[in-house]
Amino acid sequence: MTARRSAAKAKGMSTDPRLFLDSPFAAAARLALSREDTHYILNVMRRGEGDGVRLFNGRDGEWTARIADPHRKGAILELVAQTRAQTSVPDLWLLFAPVKRQKTDLIVEKATELGVREIHPVTTRRTQADRSKPERFHIIAKEAAEQTERLDLPEIVPIERLERVLDGWDPARILYYCDEAGDDDGEPWGGNAGRAGPMLDVLRADPAGPAALMIGPEGGFAPEERTRLRQLDFVRAVSLGPRILRAETAVIAALSLWQAVRGDWG
Known part of the structure; x- marks a missing residue:
C-alpha cells in the first residue's frame, strides 16, 4: 500500500x-x-x-x-x-520572486497544499531566476490538489514585473510583504530601526477580507522597492522572526500564519 x-x-x-x-x-x-x-x-x-x-x-x-x-x-x-459539493479556498494570493527550479517547484506545490487561490510569480530588481513555466506549475499544482483533497486548482498567473503588479493593484486587497530588513544601511540587515511588525500581530489588527502575501528574492527587496511598498496604503510590512529564512521556507511560514488567523484552519 x-x-x-x-x-x-x-x-x-x-x-x-x-x-x-x-x-x-x-x-x-x-x-x-x-x-x-x-x-x-x-x-x-x-x-x-x-x-x-x-x-x-x-x-x-x-x-x-x-x-x-x-x-x-x-x-x-x-x-x-x-x-x-463544491467549496472554495479563502481569497488569498501568493506573490513570489522565482528562485532556482527545484525551490520554485516546491513553492508552487506548498502554496497549493496550503490553500492559495492565485499564484503570481513576479520579478524584482534582485530576482535571479526570472523564468516562469505556467505549464509546469499547472502540473505541480494539479498533483498537489489531487493529494490534499482540495476541490479546485489555484490559478497560475503569468510572470510580471513587481512595478506593473503594484500599478494595477486593487487597494481593497491587503498585501502583506515579508520584510526582513530595517532602515539603517550602516547596520547588518538594516539594524533595528524600521523593522516590520510581527506577522501575527499585524494580521490580528486588520479586518478580514481579500489578501495577498509576497515573498521577495533571495537577495531581498531593493531599497527603492521597499520605499515604494511602505508608502502604499494597502501594503503591510511583516516580519517572520529574527532569522533570515530561505524563500521557500518563508512562503510556508507566512501562509501557515495567515491560514491560522484568517483562513480556513479554524
Whole structure:
C-alpha cells in the first residue's frame, strides 16, 4: 500500500485514486483520461475495469466514477454520483520572486497544499531566476490538489514585473510583504530601526477580507522597492522572526500564519 493510500485509510477517507479533470460532470457521463492519468490509474495505482476513481474539476464538486474501459492509451471513466459539493479556498494570493527550479517547484506545490487561490510569480530588481513555466506549475499544482483533497486548482498567473503588479493593484486587497530588513544601511540587515511588525500581530489588527502575501528574492527587496511598498496604503510590512529564512521556507511560514488567523484552519 502506498503512503498516500495509507494516510487516506488512517483518516477514514476513500482510498480510491483522485484526479482533476477539466471537463463538465454529469451522472453517467463518460470521460477519457490523458495518457499520463491512465498510466497513473492503471500502472501506478493498479486499478482495473469496475474500480472506483474520485474526480473533481474545480466547479462541480467531487464525484465517484468507475473505470469503464481500461484502455492503456486512454482509459474511459463513467461518472456515478456527486459525493462532495463544491467549496472554495479563502481569497488569498501568493506573490513570489522565482528562485532556482527545484525551490520554485516546491513553492508552487506548498502554496497549493496550503490553500492559495492565485499564484503570481513576479520579478524584482534582485530576482535571479526570472523564468516562469505556467505549464509546469499547472502540473505541480494539479498533483498537489489531487493529494490534499482540495476541490479546485489555484490559478497560475503569468510572470510580471513587481512595478506593473503594484500599478494595477486593487487597494481593497491587503498585501502583506515579508520584510526582513530595517532602515539603517550602516547596520547588518538594516539594524533595528524600521523593522516590520510581527506577522501575527499585524494580521490580528486588520479586518478580514481579500489578501495577498509576497515573498521577495533571495537577495531581498531593493531599497527603492521597499520605499515604494511602505508608502502604499494597502501594503503591510511583516516580519517572520529574527532569522533570515530561505524563500521557500518563508512562503510556508507566512501562509501557515495567515491560514491560522484568517483562513480556513479554524
